[in-house]
Amino acid sequence: xxxxxxxxxxxxxxxxxxxxxxxxxxxxxxxxxxxxxxxxxxxxxxxxxxxxxxxxxxxxxxxxxxxxxxxxxxxxxxxxxxxxxxxxxxxxxxxxxxxxxxxxxxxxxxxxxxxxxxxxxxxxxxxxxxxxxxxxxxxxxxxxxxxxxxxxxxxxxxxxxxxxxxxxxxxxxxxxxxxxxxxxxxxxxxxxxxxxxxxxxxxxxxxxxxxxxxxxxxxxxxxxxxxxxxxxxxxxxxxxxxxxxxxxxxxxxxxxxxxxxxxxxxxx
Amino acid sequence: xxxxxxxxxxxxxxxxxxxxxxxxxxxxxxxxxxxxxxxxxxxxxxxxxxxxxxxxxxxxxxxxxxxxxxxxxxxxxxxxxxxxxxxxxxxxxxxxxxxxxxxxxxxxxxxxxxxxxxxxxxxxxxxxxxxxxxxxxxxxxxxxxxxxxxxxxxxxxxxxxxxxxxxxxxxxxxxxxxxxxxxxxxxxxxxxxxxxxxxxxxxxxxxxxxxxxxxxxxxxxxxxxxxxxxxxxxxxxxxxxxxxxxxxxxxxxxxxxxxxxxxxxxxxxxxxxxxxxxxxxxxxxxxxxxxxxxxxxxxxx
Numbered sequence: 001x002x003x004x005x006x007x008x009x010x011x012x013x014x015x016x017x018x019x020x021x022x023x024x025x026x027x028x029x030x031x032x033x034x035x036x037x038x039x040x041x042x043x044x045x046x047x048x049x050x051x052x053x054x055x056x057x058x059x060x061x062x063x064x065x066x067x068x069x070x071x072x073x074x075x076x077x078x079x080x081x082x083x084x085x086x087x088x089x090x091x092x093x094x095x096x097x098x099x100x101x102x103x104x105x106x107x108x109x110x111x112x113x114x115x116x117x118x119x120x121x122x123x124x125x126x127x128x129x130x131x132x133x134x135x136x137x138x139x140x141x142x143x144x145x146x147x148x149x150x151x152x153x154x155x156x157x158x159x160x161x162x163x164x165x166x167x168x169x170x171x172x173x174x175x176x177x178x179x180x181x182x183x184x185x186x187x188x189x190x191x192x193x194x195x196x197x198x199x200x201x202x203x204x205x206x207x208x209x210x211x212x213x214x215x216x217x218x219x220x221x222x223x224x225x226x227x228x229x230x231x232x233x234x235x236x237x238x239x240x241x242x243x244x245x246x247x248x249x250x251x252x253x254x255x256x257x258x259x260x261x262x263x264x265x266x267x268x
Numbered sequence: 269x270x271x272x273x274x275x276x277x278x279x280x281x282x283x284x285x286x287x288x289x290x291x292x293x294x295x296x297x298x299x300x301x302x303x304x305x306x307x308x309x310x311x312x313x314x315x316x317x318x319x320x321x322x323x324x325x326x327x328x329x330x331x332x333x334x335x336x337x338x339x340x341x342x343x344x345x346x347x348x349x350x351x352x353x354x355x356x357x358x359x360x361x362x363x364x365x366x367x368x369x370x371x372x373x374x375x376x377x378x379x380x381x382x383x384x385x386x387x388x389x390x391x392x393x394x395x396x397x398x399x400x401x402x403x404x405x406x407x408x409x410x411x412x413x414x415x416x417x418x419x420x421x422x423x424x425x426x427x428x429x430x431x432x433x434x435x436x437x438x439x440x441x442x443x444x445x446x447x448x449x450x451x452x453x454x455x456x457x458x459x460x461x462x463x464x465x466x467x468x469x470x471x472x473x474x475x476x477x478x479x480x481x482x483x484x485x486x487x488x489x490x491x492x493x494x495x496x497x498x499x500x501x502x503x504x505x506x507x508x509x510x511x512x513x514x515x516x517x518x519x520x521x522x523x524x525x526x527x528x529x530x531x532x533x534x535x536x537x538x539x540x541x542x543x544x545x546x547x548x549x550x551x552x553x554x555x556x557x558x559x560x561x562x563x564x565x566x567x568x569x
Binding site for chain 1: 289290291294295298299301302303305306308309310311312313314316317320355358359362363365366367369370372378381382384385387388389390391392395396397398399400402404405406427430431434450453454457463466467485488491492493494495498499511512513515516519524527528531534535538539541542543545546
């Protein structure tokens with residue numbers, strides 16, 4: 001086969017120029033700080049509050065998406081009803097819709113005079129400009145992940161196993177809990193981790209609905225932007241590196257999870 | 269499945285379809301929960317975009333799309349996508365060829381590195397270029413001496429767009445070309461075709477749907493990117509505002525009708541992307557089915 005030299009050359013050059021060198025510059029920037037000033041920046045109360053909100057809201061959004069994602073995948077694979085294909089195609093909307101558009105649309109819905117905010121406000125629930133708004137935005141952008149990881153597993157799931165379980169006297173609930181859920185568990189967990197990782201770095205859809213009040217509704221990516229606007233490049237780089245470390249740990253977790261579920265399936 | 273199933277599910281009183289299905293109530297509840305979730309998070313926000321865009325009537329809608337700042341935002345978005353997509357297309361094809369057609373050490377590391385931009389927050393994707401080319405950045409002093417502007421100018425926007433859309437084409441093509449193998453290309457080469465001819469006549473027809481799929485996703489993200497572009501843009505009206513940034517400015521000025529008018533264009537772009545994506549998935553599934561049928565029949569004869 002010809003072309004290894006040229007394609008590999010293009011790949012490595014382009015990858016280095018566009019991705020690797022710029023990312024290396026980020027890590028290099030933090031080496032201009034002393035360890036204590038790095039730590040001081042990252043452990044600042046405002047930064048810690050932002051990490052708490054980002055991690056907490058991403059976690060809640062991820063859990064909501066895991067529960068409804070599994071239900072949605074199940075309904076799309078197993079049942080036939082009008083509009084099924086339309087819904088199947090629309091599940092990817094959060095991937096295709098620009099995040100700023102999602103942000104302003106959700107804010108206008110959940111603001112106190114919005115379609116949904118108007119209903120929730122009298123009940124004493126405020127969503128826009130509170131941490132709940134952050135959860136709503138992060139749920140929106142993470143919606144496709146669990147559906148799209150669980151769907152193929154459900155399609156491949158052998159019905160005979162369920163029939164065997166039923167013919168051995170298991171109730172439907174037992175079959176679902178003991179046979180089906182363990183099969184889709186690793187895929188759902190992978191989807192959760194992907195949604196969580198995406199939510200952690202998300203910016204555009206959140207900043208409109210969050211209200212961005214210091215110590216209360218600021219997400220971590222916003223703090224990077226604020227530091228940049230103050231021309232505190234090193235501070236921005238330090239927070240960015242802290243975020244990257246968290247994402248890479250998550251990525252590692254996802255890879256281990258996929259390796260583990262592949263091995264499980266191979267031995268099954 | 270049917271033969272073994274009928275043998276082992278002997279008692280006729282137990283309908284196997286019922287035994288592996290849910291009762292009508294559970295079924296309705298599950299479909300209801302799914303529809304409620306999708307309605308709340310997908311349909312209502314979509315409806316909100318269009319209803320807000322037209323809240324002040326069609327004439328306001330058209331004026332907000334035709335005012336000079338909106339037009340220059342549309343132009344800049346088209347320019348950024350027009351540069352980023354072809355660059356990542358060429359890279360994606362080259363990377364997929366090198367990774368799928370050859371064996372070398374460190375292949376899985378290379379695949380991980382190609383996917384890296386997806387693991388990075390959009391804000392960080394912009395930040396890395398500010399650290400390189402900004403005034404206080406590594407190349408900042410040199411660039412300002414030579415009067416070259418990258419950050420808070422169009423080149424920075426293009427670079428940030430390239431970064432966030434970097435993996436789309438490659439990650440679509442790599443598994444596809446790995447699955448297709450090298451046989452057809454080797455046949456063409458042994459018949460005397462040149463490398464380029466083999467690529468255009470043999471490989472390209474085989475990967476065209478995957479390529480198209482990668483390109484439309486890449487394009488949607490390129491036109492819709494907000495965070496990365498926002499960091500490098502400087503928000504100079506009429507000069508460095510892309511459509512999503514223009515939406516933000518209008519919204520923050522409480523000019524909601526105009527903000528949603530521009531947003532509705534981006535929403536239609538997203539809907540067209542989803543439509544094309546569904547079409548390509550359907551086409552490539554059919555192509556795959558035909559391919560495996562041909563293989564099977566070819567194997568039998």
